[in-house]
Amino acid sequence: MYKILAREDFSDTTFMLEVLHPMLAKAAKPGQFVIVMVNADGERIPLTIADFSAERGSVTLVIQAVGKTTREMQQLCKVGSVLYALVGPMGIPSHIGEVKKVACVGGGLGVAPVFPQARAFKQRGAFVIGIIGFRSKELIFWEDKFKSVCDELIICTDDGSAGIKGLVTDGIAQAMQAHPDIEEVLAIGPPVMMKFCAEATRPQGIKTMVSLNPIMVDGTGMCGGCRVSVGGEMKFCCVDGPDFDGHQVDFDELMRRLGRFKEEERRSLERWTSNSNCRLLQEEPSVSTHA
Amino acid sequence: MAKKTIRNIPQERTPIATQDATGRIGNFDEVALGYSDDDALLEAERCLMCPQEPCVAGCPVGIDIPGFIQSIIDKDLRASYDILADSTLLPAICGRVCPQEDQCEGVCVVGNHLEPVAIGRLERFIGDMAVAEGWTSSPVIEPNGYKVAIVGAGPAGIACAADMAKAGCEVTIFEALHRPGGVLTYGIPEFRLPNPIIDAEFQKVLELGVKVECNTLVGRLFTVEQMRDEMGFDVVFIGTGAGYPSFMGIPGESLNGVLSANEFLTRCNLMQAGEFPQTDTPLGLGRKVAVIGAGNTAMDAMRVSLRLGAEEVHCLYRRTKAESPARVEELHHAKEEGVIFQWLTAPVEILGDDNNDVRAVRCMRMELGEPDASGRRRPVPIANSEFEFECDTVIYAIGTNANPIIGQTSKLKLNKWGYIEADKEQSTSLAGVFAGGDIVTGSATVILAMGAGRRAAQSMKIYLGINDLEDMTVSDPERQRIFGIDIRQKRFSRVRLPAQVHSA
Numbered sequence: 001m002y003k004i005l006a007r008e009d010f011s012d013t014t015f016m017l018e019v020l021h022p023m024l025a026k027a028a029k030p031g032q033f034v035i036v037m038v039n040a041d042g043e044r045i046p047l048t049i050a051d052f053s054a055e056r057g058s059v060t061l062v063i064q065a066v067g068k069t070t071r072e073m074q075q076l077c078k079v080g081s082v083l084y085a086l087v088g089p090m091g092i093p094s095h096i097g098e099v100k101k102v103a104c105v106g107g108g109l110g111v112a113p114v115f116p117q118a119r120a121f122k123q124r125g126a127f128v129i130g131i132i133g134f135r136s137k138e139l140i141f142w143e144d145k146f147k148s149v150c151d152e153l154i155i156c157t158d159d160g161s162a163g164i165k166g167l168v169t170d171g172i173a174q175a176m177q178a179h180p181d182i183e184e185v186l187a188i189g190p191p192v193m194m195k196f197c198a199e200a201t202r203p204q205g206i207k208t209m210v211s212l213n214p215i216m217v218d219g220t221g222m223c224g225g226c227r228v229s230v231g232g233e234m235k236f237c238c239v240d241g242p243d244f245d246g247h248q249v250d251f252d253e254l255m256r257r258l259g260r261f262k263e264e265e266r267r268s269l270e271r272w273t274s275n276s277n278c279r280l281l282q283e284e285p286s287v288s289t290h291a
Numbered sequence: 292m293a294k295k296t297i298r299n300i301p302q303e304r305t306p307i308a309t310q311d312a313t314g315r316i317g318n319f320d321e322v323a324l325g326y327s328d329d330d331a332l333l334e335a336e337r338c339l340m341c342p343q344e345p346c347v348a349g350c351p352v353g354i355d356i357p358g359f360i361q362s363i364i365d366k367d368l369r370a371s372y373d374i375l376a377d378s379t380l381l382p383a384i385c386g387r388v389c390p391q392e393d394q395c396e397g398v399c400v401v402g403n404h405l406e407p408v409a410i411g412r413l414e415r416f417i418g419d420m421a422v423a424e425g426w427t428s429s430p431v432i433e434p435n436g437y438k439v440a441i442v443g444a445g446p447a448g449i450a451c452a453a454d455m456a457k458a459g460c461e462v463t464i465f466e467a468l469h470r471p472g473g474v475l476t477y478g479i480p481e482f483r484l485p486n487p488i489i490d491a492e493f494q495k496v497l498e499l500g501v502k503v504e505c506n507t508l509v510g511r512l513f514t515v516e517q518m519r520d521e522m523g524f525d526v527v528f529i530g531t532g533a534g535y536p537s538f539m540g541i542p543g544e545s546l547n548g549v550l551s552a553n554e555f556l557t558r559c560n561l562m563q564a565g566e567f568p569q570t571d572t573p574l575g576l577g578r579k580v581a582v583i584g585a586g587n588t589a590m591d592a593m594r595v596s597l598r599l600g601a602e603e604v605h606c607l608y609r610r611t612k613a614e615s616p617a618r619v620e621e622l623h624h625a626k627e628e629g630v631i632f633q634w635l636t637a638p639v640e641i642l643g644d645d646n647n648d649v650r651a652v653r654c655m656r657m658e659l660g661e662p663d664a665s666g667r668r669r670p671v672p673i674a675n676s677e678f679e680f681e682c683d684t685v686i687y688a689i690g691t692n693a694n695p696i697i698g699q700t701s702k703l704k705l706n707k708w709g710y711i712e713a714d715k716e717q718s719t720s721l722a723g724v725f726a727g728g729d730i731v732t733g734s735a736t737v738i739l740a741m742g743a744g745r746r747a748a749q750s751m752k753i754y755l756g757i758n759d760l761e762d763m764t765v766s767d768p769e770r771q772r773i774f775g776i777d778i779r780q781k782r783f784s785r786v787r788l789p790a791q792v793h794s795a
């Protein structure tokens with residue numbers, strides 16, 4: 001059982017959990033992920049380690065409530081409650097090379113996971129350009145954290161309510177123009193975003209690493225459900241990745257595979273939503289008598 | 292009583308009751324129901340108690356088979372259990388899943404003339420009795436201060452852990468998944484090996500004082516070297532198995548609906564996906580299933596598919612039934628349950644529809660040519676024999692490779708296929724680190740993995756100086772034993788000096 005030390009809600013869909021696991025906090029490196037189970041009947045879901053602190057003995061996860069399990073976590077995971085299972089760190093740590101200038105790009109749920117890499121590059125003495133994208137101003141989080149490790153921070157919003165109006169690829173274009181000497185780009189976010197980031201840097205041939213998020217079960221190389229195509233070769237994302245050369249990744253295949261259980265996911269979420277609505281209805285009278 | 296001869300013993304092997312095929316594909320209850328007391332007694336009488344005892348040599352862990360059978364005849368079932376427990380920790384499991392026809396029963400003298408003694412069924416009978424009666428065989432353990440780490444809670448790790456705990460060591464098993472058992476838990480389905488049996492047998496390991504830390508991915512949370520050099524473990528045993536599924540590399544393998552048998556079985560057995568949406572893990576099984584391969588894993592995947600509602604399940608195998616590596620009993624059960632076998636059929640491409648879902652497998656018919664290195668006749672494609680086989684799910688059961696994580700993260704010497712190199716004594720290239728089971732040999736069997744775990748335990752004891760080689764190899768029938776521990780071994784026990792003891 002793994003205790004939740006802190007929680008912060010960034011928006012009505014995105015929240016952060018800080019979980020106690022001193023050994024994991026000590027072992028974690030940028031780019032690695034964990035697998036979480038909320039309860040014994042739960043699904044094993046992979047989540048990137050968005051921050052870790054050996055002093056606090058904790059790892060931080062930033063979660064977007066998209067389906068049954070993540071919404072259930074949003075509802076159940078309170079400070080002081082516990083996770084049934086937390087295992088990691090999984091995957092090969094990101095290679096933090098000796099580069100002079102790097103752009104760390106995060107969009108949507110990729111904003112948080114790109115933070116440890118940005119910090120690690122900074123610690124190695126690189127000039128770090130942070131490019132983070134949100135739908136609108138209210139959804140922005142960790143701006144201060146990014147500012148503390150980035151030499152330059154470009155915020156992009158879909159509606160232009162903060163920073164530049166546009167997608168992170170517009171941010172990349174702006175950064176590449178201002179800094180023709182960017183040696184590496186690191187992009188984390190939804191597959192379609194990573195695909196376009198990789199396309200944005202392909203003409204210049206700038207090395208572009210992406211962190212893939214296929215459907216996983218065990219995360220130990222045992223099932224092969226997480227297989228992805230990179231440079232025409234089959235890789236198991238959980239043991240060979242999750243970081244791969246973005247110019248080699250078959251993103252279309254990844255996106256198709258992510259839709260593998262669409263029908264089941266919809267059923268599971270519907271069932272859960274109607275059950276939890278029932279629970280709310282049942283609870284209401286007792287609440288009102290206390291009021 | 293007159294001396295038993297091949298003529299005066301019961302001529303027929305005592306049948307085991309089974310659930311009938313039509314009923315059982317609607318449930319996950321066990322197929323083979325086990326012996327009654329009378330069945331067991333009758334079958335035990337078939338053992339000739341021959342002096343050669345080839346069965347003992349045929350058993351990878353050297354169970355005193357005539358001994359435990361004699362105790363059944365004597366109606367002393369507790370004594371029978373103690374004899375089994377001397378050599379195997381998991382009789383109820385091994386009695387169910389061992390390929391006895393290739394081991395003890397394969398060399399049984401009775402088998403030269405009649406059907407061999409049903410040793411596996413008798414072992415299961417006693418194992419189940421012990422589970423039902425709550426018999427355990429925990430000896431009084433004198434702690435010796437040594438700390439032992441075991442990586443992987445599969446049969447190899449469990450067997451090694453138990454022996455080290457009995458010797459007085461403080462043993463911790465580290466397991467990556469959220470439940471222990473290895474393939475027993477995530478791979479072999481309930482109708483062959485019910486979970487309560489695994490839990491009950493595993494409970495005996497816990498009673499020896501073994502600690503189990505699940506959710507611990509060794510190599511990533513800490514390395515093998517760290518366990519030995521920083522975490523205070525005197526010896527480390529690695530039994531991480533060979534669960535890294537193979538694919539063929541033909542076009543179409545990334546289509547939705549193509550998965551490995553490991554993924555399919557893990558979803559069902561470990562994650563209970565059969566009960567989705569009561570549980571959260573989806574299964575993704577279609578109506579018409581093609582399973583590629585014809586080993587035990589393939590049989591399990593096919594039989595689970597039938598139970599979870601697949602309408603048609605086909606087995607595509609490039610050789611014939613004779614070359615199939617599955618146990619005879621498994622093939623028989625699969626056929627009975629309605630699996631359709633397509634022998635001499637090799638897939639060459641998987642075809643998808645517009646939604647990227649599997650629509651068909653393009654196959655080729657084969658014929659058998661000259662024997663290959665394995666001695667089996669090599670399948671050769673027949674020209675112009677391609678055809679499309681329509682289906683919506685394709686499950687690969689063509690074998691597994693070494694799990695790469697320990698190799699990626701330690702200096703352990705691996706062989707060219709990525710398995711850990713270990714010698715006869717299960718020692719690896721790192722001092723104090725031992726390995727055994729599928730991670731050394733490649734996919735094998737439960738009992739071979741257990742045998743390797745026990746061999747490693749012997750070597751680890753020697754390495755630590757708490758046992759004596761000669762004492763272990765001398766076979767002395769008079770030797771007094773308590774639950775698998777030779778009392779005289781105590782003479783060799785050396786307790787670790789306090790100065791060496793690391794603080795926890």
Ligand SMILES: Cc1cc2nc3c(=O)[nH]c(=O)nc-3n(C[C@H](O)[C@H](O)[C@H](O)COP(=O)(O)OP(=O)(O)OC[C@H]3O[C@@H](n4cnc5c(N)ncnc54)[C@H](O)[C@@H]3O)c2cc1C
Nearest residue numbers: 045046047048063064067068069070213214215216258265
């Ligand atoms: C290496 C990795 C790192 C990730 N990091 C994060 C993160 O930091 N924050 C975050 O919010 N999300 C992260 N994800 C995605 C997260 O795992 C999924 O959003 C989650 O599993 C969805 O579960 P659900 O039941 O809530 O939704 P569902 O309705 O079950 O699924 C919603 C979508 O999530 C994907 N998904 C479903 N099940 C899985 C699964 N078992 N494994 C992976 N993807 C799945 C599918 O594409 C699906 O369409 C990561 C995924 C991977 C592989």
Ligand SMILES: Cc1cc2nc3c(=O)[nH]c(=O)nc-3n(C[C@H](O)[C@H](O)[C@H](O)COP(=O)(O)OP(=O)(O)OC[C@H]3O[C@@H](n4cnc5c(N)ncnc54)[C@H](O)[C@@H]3O)c2cc1C
Nearest residue numbers: 388443445446447467473474509532728729735736737740
């Ligand atoms: C579907 C199927 C059916 C089978 N049927 C039979 C049968 O009927 N009879 C028979 O005799 N054999 C059968 N086998 C083979 C048998 O199960 C294996 O040979 C045996 O389980 C091997 O034991 P092991 O201890 O070496 O490894 P495993 O059982 O594979 O256990 C290894 C354990 O180590 C864990 N692990 C891996 N890496 C790490 C890590 N880095 N850190 C921590 N833990 C880790 C794994 O999660 C796993 O729990 C079958 C196999 C399969 C797949």
Ligand code: FES
Nearest residue numbers: 219221223224238
């Ligand atoms: S998640 Fe199972 S092999 Fe990667």
